[in-house]
């Protein structure tokens with residue numbers, strides 16, 4: 001199986017439909033499709049996928065980190081550096097959960113992985129991100145605690 005890069009998938013030739021897709025389609029694929037195929041392993045798999053994707057995207061400053069998340073419309077990130085090994089990322093308007101009703105479980109694993117992967121590029125350290133808040137857990141934003149090592 002071939003491995004494709006971000007460059008490979010960049011060219012979109014859709015004169016009538018353009019390069020946007022409805023967020024509804026993304027959520028159907030992401031929340032219904034992937035979870036039903038991957039089952040209990042979906043969280044870990046989506047995190048690893050997100051991390052890999054984050055590592056493939058160019059970002060070498062915190063400003064570029066924020067710009068990339070905004071440009072891909074993953075959400076609106078607000079960063080707080082807790083200390084040199086700990087960064088808190090609040091994600092407003094999260095692509096996956098913003099507006100979702102309370103379910104008691106959190107599933108923004110892919111977003112968590114993308115954030116960790118991008119921060120690895122920016123900071124040159126390994127990163128592990130854990131989701132701590134979500135619309136599905138009763139908050140109006142998503143939150144990730146990222147530890148660097």
Ligand SMILES: [Zn+2]
Nearest residue numbers: 094097108142
């Ligand atoms: Zn979310």
